[in-house]
Amino acid sequence: xxxxxxxxxxxxxxxxxxxxxxxxxxxxxxxxxxxxxxxxxxxxxxxxxxxxxxxxxxxxxxxxxxxxxxxxxxxxxxxxxxxxxxxxxxxxxxxxxxxxxxxxxxxxx
Amino acid sequence: xxxxxxxxxxxxxxxxxxxxxxxxxxxxxxxxxxxxxxxxxxxxxxxxxxxxxxxxxxxxxxxxxxxxxxxxxxxxxxxxxxxxxxxxxxxxxxxxxxxxxxxxxxxxxxx
Numbered sequence: 001x002x003x004x005x006x007x008x009x010x011x012x013x014x015x016x017x018x019x020x021x022x023x024x025x026x027x028x029x030x031x032x033x034x035x036x037x038x039x040x041x042x043x044x045x046x047x048x049x050x051x052x053x054x055x056x057x058x059x060x061x062x063x064x065x066x067x068x069x070x071x072x073x074x075x076x077x078x079x080x081x082x083x084x085x086x087x088x089x090x091x092x093x094x095x096x097x098x099x100x101x102x103x104x105x106x107x108x109x
Numbered sequence: 110x111x112x113x114x115x116x117x118x119x120x121x122x123x124x125x126x127x128x129x130x131x132x133x134x135x136x137x138x139x140x141x142x143x144x145x146x147x148x149x150x151x152x153x154x155x156x157x158x159x160x161x162x163x164x165x166x167x168x169x170x171x172x173x174x175x176x177x178x179x180x181x182x183x184x185x186x187x188x189x190x191x192x193x194x195x196x197x198x199x200x201x202x203x204x205x206x207x208x209x210x211x212x213x214x215x216x217x218x219x220x
Contacts, residue, residue, distance in 0.1 A: 045211070095164070095204070099151055099152040100151070
């Protein structure tokens, strides 16, 4: 079983729509959780950390459910510039990031 | 800050040739990582250095791969001999305690 599993999508949504997707992780001892964003043929970049209480960063909301071992990301009022692959990332220790395969989001005009 | 610098950005080589990828981390970052990304396997950690010392090389696929970090500002990943299945994007990343910063990657094609 993969350490981090994501629905690959793609999620095709119109501008202004809300889109949400999850990832699940297999190791209950996982310590930290993140969402990274990767544009086509570019490097991954940190989008936001995910905290147990849930957190928002502008139009982005992340949630963590430790009991069910899943993480979610919700994008409100989606923009064309939100089109990207979103990578779910989980850590077991101080340095080792385990990446999901990514969820592709395409926002259309 | 220039960010993490990698060279070359693209490399095309023939099977059996030696390939050397280079990375300059962000100044002041003590940790450096080499990753490989393919469609089939996603992003995989190959090796992790802390203060120039290799800490975890469990992701290095086989003896054909080697990595060095002779000083805090430079690291190399070498593949010798290269094989077509090594074709991938290789990312170098350096980190603070809170975030990893990725370089632009080297797109390697082995024919």
